[in-house]
Amino acid sequence: MGIDDAFDAFQKTVNEDIDKTRLARERRDLFKTALLSEPDVVETFGSGSLSRSTQLKPIHDVDVVIVYDPDEHPEWGNDGPSAQDALEHARTQVNRLLSQTNGTHANEVRHTLVRNHAVKCFLDDPEDPEAFTVDVMAALRQEDGSLLIPEKLNTRWVPANPEYLIGQVADHQRDWPHFRPLVRVLKQWRLTAPVQGRIKSLVMEVLALNCMPRFGNRSQALKTFFTAAAVRVHEGVWDPAGLCGQIQPDLDHAGLSDAFTDAADLAERACAAAAEGDTDNALRLWQKIFGDDFPAPAAPAKPASLITGTPALITARPIKDAPQG
């Protein structure tokens, strides 16, 4: 198996099943359509990783933004109780339109909860840890095109621009077709990275935006990414739109940098092995980075040695005596 074939095969293990992705989109679109029929709603759009096609499996939730008409809610947008009011208003609309028992548009929502920034709508049994939810976020459009989002706990409205990130990801993808698939790969990689605490998936996505090249093959691009990310994670990972500040202030920056450095070392060796025509060794090195789901090289037809189970012999490459002055 060649390197490209191996990446293709590995990608299939990372990607969510197409039918499940389609179902998630249908459920999201149901909310968009239903809420857009309300007289005080001016637009609805999907947000989150599904809207950027960078979602990791399994898809448990999707995000929908409901942009309201400020003339219909003149008190919204100011700090105070209006933040919770807006979320309660959205919740009321969802229940009226989509409640399982008496929804006027469809009967899908079994339960709703008002969270800090969104109304979490359960389409499955809320007790089920795998329950699928739609997060409905109320918003007001500002003059500069960004949004104001209610924040219940702090009783205030905060600026955000999720469409900026959607646009940035789409732009990168237009330039280089491997971008979105590799973001999913990196989000998967983070789950086993040896760091203290968790790594938010958005951290990986923004680092990919900042560090992934827009050309070349996947091997070279990952080598570049890991090298650059090992440095840039020290600088903090910030909202690309410049509105929401640092994405995960409690991130283990040093630990993640070390993990990136280790991956960069292996990726560099994998690229060098591939350039020397040693595909098997390259595959083994990529497998060290991404785990056993990355395809291993085919086993040799006959054991190369009577002693089985020994690691592959990696010989150092001699330097050519071709002096240049």
Added chain:
Amino acid sequence: MLILIPQSAAAIMRSSGPWGRLSLRINHPERFAVVRGLSERGDGIFPVEPPPEHRLLGSYPPVSTGWWCRVHADLHLMWLALSARRGMLMKLDAFKAAVPNGYKAPGDPGYWAITHAPGLKDAYPEHNLPDLVAWHVTREGAQPISVSVEPEATGICQLKDHWPVHELQNTRIMLIGAGSIGSATAHALAGYGIGHLTLVDPDRLDWHNLVRHTSARRHIGRSKVTALAEDLAALRPDTTVTPWALDVIEHADQIRALLADTHLVVCTADGVAPRRVTGHLARRAGLTAVLACVLQDGALGEILRLRPWPQHGCLTCRRQSLAQAGGLDPEPALDAGYGTGTRHRPMTAVGSDLHLVAQLAAKTAVATILERAGHPDQRLPGEHALLGLRRQPDWAPPFDLGHTAELRWLPATPPISGCPTCEAP
């Protein structure tokens, strides 16, 4: 003999035809010439020279001394064969037969000829023959002459397939200190293809600087940054240089504003205070600073990379760590408060040792930029380099280098609690 063919002249011979007159500027003692003008057929010669500042052999008079003409590809194959053997001539009849238009019979002194053979790649794809070659044509025959055709690109873009030229051309570095180490650092940074250099130094070039500085005697009395900018413009035109005759301490506000448009800072200034101020300004701007100097009167070269990262201490914290470990003894006359002490000790090191430190400083700066851009082959082994220049015994660790030219890299040390530079304002 070597004949240089400027690109403009080559373009005319490649696109016009079939023959014309040739004017050269010739340096007979050094046996080379440059094409100065051409004609089409028997018309008047028109100049093909670049502007005077880039003109070759500008002090030599132009001489109408030959011809150029379009020829069969076979003639250039013969040129290659004859060139391989010293003193070989081609018979005049054979030369004449290969020139379908514009052949001129030579008089007593002979003449120089440049021949253009189109379609060589198709005719002889295996030989990589030049399409423009030169001859000295006399009554005895035609002798092959070496030519050098100016290529389309002569700058850093020649290396674009082997070196990340694009990234570095889009990089802006501020260099604070344009003295002995600084001037050589500027040349090295430009050599790496850095697209823009901002030079900061308030001093003028003086007589005593000549022994170590890269600028020549003709610049004495001028601002060091202006002289350096002029030298670099002539030598490395791919690097744009902005000179500022400013003092990093006195004009810190102006420097701070300039840092907004900077990717990395290199400091080669003398003394403790300017280095501290540079490190502080860079950290506040979120930029990496690379500090280069010599210690012990030039016996030891030192490069410090100060990254604006939470785990990496500033210059003061790093120095304090070394002092606490017994490795470094602060110089009381230099390490004084503002307005007291002396600014720096007079330089006693030899110029080339300082230039060696400068090269390492430039490499550190460029490697820092490239690692951040994702080039694993540019990762450095540490944050603090020590280079033996005139090693002496019994220096305290980590300065206890065993040999001259030994290079030791050390990690960063963390910020010290309460540091006004490392902690957020």
